[in-house]
Amino acid sequence: MPWLAQTPKNAVVNEICDRIWLAVVQRTLRPGTRLKEEDLAEIFGATRARVRQALALLEQDGLVTLSPNRGACIAEPGIEEARDAFATRLHVEQRLVTRLCGKITPAQVATLRTHVARERAAHQAADSEAMIRLSGEFHMLIATLAEGELLHRILRTLTIRTSLITAMYQAKAAQTCGPDEHGRIVDAIAAHDEVAAIAEMTHHMQHLEAELDLSDRAQPTSGLRKALLGRG
């Protein structure tokens, strides 16, 4: 049940989007990779029209770039864009946490705790796909409980983009945020401790960003001009 689905109208298209996203965050698909419509159509056993719809959606989410008459590539956000994404997402997450602290119910706390428990289980089982999915889902769950349809949508896009950036710039393989930090966030929210919750969330996001290599040399994988020339 992927949290990617924005409008669960067409299962096939969502499936394609989900697979591509998963391949990107699992680093199976490297940024800059060209995505030929026909190949994707054959791979997923779908028609080209469906693939085209999926690519259009993924472009909206900033996961692929769509050039006219050139086709689709996995997007390659630059360093500036990476920082922008994290900064914006941090801001949104802070606001969501603030909201949620004010109106959290015991039942909602239980929901969050259950989710973190599932994350822990996936972590111990070393199920990387589940870890990735649940990690993202945790933040979306906060947005859902905070009850802001728009903020929810915004966070969804930002989460997708930061996922891509993490897969792109993170040196070490262990990319998914550990369940412990999520647990601490839940604790603070459950205690209605707004400042602590914001602090934990901020720490969490900064931890994520700190693990990236956003130095200048870490240029986009397939920048070509930037990769070969000294980023003129």
Place this chain on the structure above:
Amino acid sequence: MPWLAQTPKNAVVNEICDRIWLAVVQRTLRPGTRLKEEDLAEIFGATRARVRQALALLEQDGLVTLSPNRGACIAEPGIEEARDAFATRLHVEQRLVTRLCGKITPAQVATLRTHVARERAAHQAADSEAMIRLSGEFHMLIATLAEGELLHRILRTLTIRTSLITAMYQAKAAQTCGPDEHGRIVDAIAAHDEVAAIAEMTHHMQHLEAELDLSDRAQPTSGLRKALLGRG
């Protein structure tokens, strides 16, 4: 030169989106109106595929709702969604203004002043289309100068949605925000006065929201059940 264009790849699709948006904010198209693909195709002299693309984009922006096998309607955001949209947009605008205050240059101030002047001209000429366009463009210009690609995109969506809400719930006909308030915002930004700029922007947005009739009785125009029955 519509600020609606998110990806200026296809002129025809953008044209369609722009026209529909304009018709909505000008209250020519009422919320709930069904948009038949074939009719739109004939109206705009385009093919149905193009219309379909445009509708998909407009759905992303929350301007139309797309039901499977039912087609497209102009969206009818409820009161909760309306408040949500204004609250979210206010927050984003505040952040943008804060950012811009820190790094505004004289040239950028000049750009803003020029824009406000154009707004004033349109206001005096009673050119309603230009007023609407320029009003939205002003806020997008702030986002552009503030240099946050993501916030820019977010504000764009929020502006579109608040436009729809304004057209939907505003009682009086004079809907576009007057140039004076924009002028005061620019003054505060030009003076690097962060608190004043935020205050002006907040006042501006609250003024916009205050002119709406968001009482419970003001149900969506074409709610059918809600419109005919006493909102059971």
Place this chain on the structure above:
DNA sequence: ACAGGCAATATTGTCAACGTTTTTGTCAAC
């Protein structure tokens, strides 16, 4: 006369084929 089901119509969803643009490989001229 009314309710329920059935068929006709209208509208959207899907697909396969065609035209256009870009890319790449080749060849001739300098």
Place this chain on the structure above:
DNA sequence: GTTGACAAAAACGTTGACAATATTGCCTGT
């Protein structure tokens, strides 16, 4: 030996037609 243009191939964009689905009007049975 290199450069430039040209042609072949591949990929995308577009079109039109066909199938699936929802709505509407009608008809029959009670």
